[in-house]
Amino acid sequence: SQQGEEDPQALSIQEGENATMNCSYKTSINNLQWYRQNSGRGLVHLILIRSNEREKHSGRLRVTLDTSKKSSSLLITASRAADTASYFCATDSVGSSNTGKLIFGQGTTLQVKP
C-alpha cells in the first residue's frame, strides 16, 4: 500500500518564487527524508528529519514534520531554474523490521521557469 503521497503532483512557478510540496503518510515513522531526482537521473538526498523533530533547514530548503497529522512539507525558497526536478518524500516506518528500508511517495514534479 502507498505510504507517502505528495501534493501537488505537479507544480509550475517562476524563478524567484517559493515552492511548497506536501507529503502525507499512513503509519508511524522513525524518520522522513526528502530526495530530488532530475529527469532520467538518480536520487539526491536533501534532508532527513527525525520523528522527534519539527523543523529542519538546509540552505534554501525548509522541512517541517507534523507527526500528529502524519504530514511533512518541503519549502524551497527563492527558486531557481536548476531546482526543476521531481521531489520525493520517503519514510522509514516503525515496525518495518527496523532495517531502514524506505517507502517512497509518488513525487511532485516541480518546474521553475526562468
Next chain:
Amino acid sequence: NAGVMQNPRHLVRRRGQEARLRCSPMKGHSHVYWYRQLPEEGLKFMVYLQKENIIDESGMPKERFSAEFPKEGPSILRIQQVVRGDSAAYFCASSPLGVGGYEQYFGPGTRLTVT
C-alpha cells in the same frame, strides 16, 4: 571518494533473456538496498542485503528475481526470463548502517528495457 556505482546504465533485453544488474556501494558501506521505479512512479523497495546475507526481501517478486551481495565484489540483482513488465529503472542505495535514521546514498540507476 566514489559514490554508489551501478552498471550497466542502460540494458536492453529480449523477452525470456536474463538481466544482471550490478551495484558497488560507497566505500565503507556494507548495507545495500535495491529499489525499482516504474515509469512516472515513485521508487518501490525490493530487497535489503548485507555482505553475504539477505536481510529483507519483502519487496521482491516471488519468481524470477534474486539478489546477492557476496563477500567480495558488487551486489547483483538478477532477473531471469524477463518480461515487458520488468522494464523499469532499478536503483541501488548504500548506507553505513542498516537501521533507520541514516541517509541512503543512491546510484545513478540501471534502466532496463525489455523488447
